[in-house]
Amino acid sequence: MYTTSFAFFEALWEAGVTHCFVNLGSDHPSIIEAMVKGTREKKGQFPRIITCPNEMVAMSMADGYARLTNQPQCVIVHVDVGTQGLGAAVHNASTGRAPVLVFAGLSPFTIEGEMRGSRTEFIHWIQDVPDQKQIVSQYCRYSAELKTGKNVKQMVARALQFATSQPQGPVYLYGAREVMEEEINPYELDKKLAEPIELGALSAKAVQNISEALGGAKQPILIVGYAARNQEVPAALVELADTVPALQILDTAGSEMSFPANHPAWLGLKYGAAPEIETADVIILLDVDVPWIPTQCKPRADARVFHIDSDPLKQMMPVFYVSAEGRYRACSFTVVQQLTAHLKANKALITSKTEAAARESSHSKLLATIEARCKPHDDGTFGAGYVCRKVRASVPEDTIFAVEAVTNTLFTHDALQPILPGSWYNCGGGGLGWSGGAALGLKLATDTINGGKGKGKFVCQVVADGTFLFSVPSSVHWIGKRYGIPVLTIILNNAGWHAPKRSLLLVHPDGEGSTATHEELNISFDPVPDYSGIAKAAADGDLFAARVDKAADFEAKLAEAIKVVNGGMSAVLDCKVVPGS
Incomplete structure (x- = not known):
């Protein structure tokens, strides 16, 4: 059976989309049928499906993959609630100019069985909203409803042309169950329809x-x-x-x-x-x-x-x-x-x-100033600079860094001192939690383009403690385990959110909050969670987890973590850093 949904996947593949990051629901019966049919009948000519228990992680994976390869990728989510679940990741893809096509189903528009795909569940009434695209349209380069299967490939091509033309960014397509179930005649589309618009030169x-x-x-x-x-x-x-x-x-x-x-x-x-x-x-x-x-x-x-x-x-x-x-x-x-x-x-x-x-x-002089800030303290504690210099010296030269260090981002960059194109990626926007999924997407991409699992470059995520929680580590590290995507995660643990205080002081340098404790400002993470333990639990125990707060212990733990990642298993190193150093 050749349906709108099957033609949709064909259109993606024909346009160069190699992966679909999915979070499925009641609007996807024909999508699921098409996935099964495609993976059975068109091996090597059908997008690889990656199950993502959280929508933001799915979008961030597609973001990371697309930014490394400069090839658009696809995310499939569930009606309005799945679209909302994308959350800040849509903002990140928009401001970060990541070409990602998002598809979501719509609640069926027929009630009494008039068409295949008519309403069959209680939730179909609850999720029938007036204008679903408005949830994300202000972040998208293009958004449109699929109204028939007869031009689904043309619609996909148009969406991808918007996604890949400058300024690149996310696009949003959506369609009701009845439309996606429609049986149509197989057809092919001229691949040139999806090619991006080229920018010109200066006069x-x-x-x-x-x-x-x-x-x-x-x-x-x-x-x-x-x-x-x-x-x-x-x-x-x-x-x-x-x-x-x-x-x-x-x-x-x-x-x-x-x-x-x-x-x-x-x-x-x-x-x-x-x-x-x-x-x-x-x-x-x-x-x-x-x-x-x-x-x-x-x-x-x-x-x-x-x-x-x-x-x-x-x-x-x-x-x-x-x-x-x-x-x-x-x-x-x-x-x-x-x-x-x-x-x-x-x-x-x-x-x-x-x-x-x-x-x-x-x-x-600049390099000397940076180096001076990367030394451990006399009492054996250390700051973010020390961690980054040791990581830089220990991982392979062509390592890809996915960095979301928030208040430590600037110095993390200057301490890591990247020199190779495609070796450093930062969140494109302000939606914290990008780096967990993005690191997976980057590793999946580098493995894929270099011949398969384990053949790509080493990937290291450097993330602040608060941002680590935003990244939905339970989903991130389950995906890493499920699909064999090993990443080294370095957590810069400064026991809370420091960015809100910085913002406060820029506006009220002598205000009440200038002398308040982090507890009073409600930005403290005391008692501090066991971040690496959270990741290990999500990976069903198959993950190297360690916590370190002294320079004397750091190098040995780092070496062990790198060895584990090179062996195909993820590692999370929770580093207690002294704020501001």
Whole structure:
């Protein structure tokens, strides 16, 4: 039997979707039938189905997988409640520009058995809501209802075209049981229908103008956000920085590894405030959402600013503006190549040719400052920097990091000092709990593209304690056990939420809360849970779990954890860190 549901899965596969992360319900009888039929009859030509007991974990897995491969993936959830269960993960995929297609069923629209798929259960009345797509549509690039099976492949292709065109992001399709049960004639669709819209290059005039400004600058910086989704961008930026001796590169998003830490132009990761922003005479913004926070840091009045972005208008943000001399919707990789080629062909434009030594010196001082903060304390305790430096030195060089360290994120990045494209991923938005599912998705992706289970790169999740709880570890570590997806999880345990206090002090530095305890502020996690024990229970005991609070014990526990992960089993190392160090 060839139904709308079966054609739906065919359309996904034909468009390059290799995995469906599913949380099934009463709206999915035909979906389940199609899954069974497809896995039996079309082995190797049908999406792999991954069962996810929690919807946010499912979406985060698809997010991580899609961001590593740059190929869209699918999440299937249950009517309105499953759509709501996606929660903050839809926000993350939207702001993180992850191409994910979400499908949800609808309650049947017939009651008396008029069609196959008519209502058969009590819950079908309860889950019949006026406009289901409104739950997520403001986060989606496209949302639409499937109304017949006869054009289901066209609808999937259109949705995926939106998901993969810049700015990428999630899309939402939904359909009632009767529609998904409809029998149709098998058909094929031209794969070109799902191809994304390409971004263009800068005009010759724009290239000339920006090149002249960049070449003549004494203190130029390039601020990057999410451009390195294209893994060719970091190398292109290195070539540009080598061409312009004064240029420095600042990351103000940390979405991916945008620029290698071992290059003298590297300024690390900063959120919205850095002294180089205030002193720069030329600033290039490259695919970035928040280059600076005006209440904390502003460019100098005479700075020349050029904004190059796949989405310079930031159409999903009601309030956004940056004062810039020029704004361009263009492909960041192409633009960097254009600027480099023009400057190399017109070397006379580069007037600041003696700045390389100063840049080298500045970089060396930055690295020394970071290293000094990565030492253990005299009493044997340690901070996040110590943990990250030891992890970086112990795991394989090409390890992929999934980081959600919240208040420790900036220094975690600078201590890990990623240098390889595709080796660092951070949550695209503010929906805490991303990294658990994302780490699984990243590991599944690297294994899949390298030939199968255990053949991909080592994956390490670095997560704050509060965010670990948000990640639904009971679901994450069950999935890891079920599908054999080993990940090393490093928990930076500082016994509570520190971000709310930081936010409080930015607004009320001398207020009542400035002298309050964490218990008074309701951000303490005392008594502290056994985080690694939670993970071990979810994995039915097949997981290495350890807690460590002294530097003398850390290296041995870390070595054991890495050995376990290399052997195919996950490990969770709960590290008690001293806050602020």
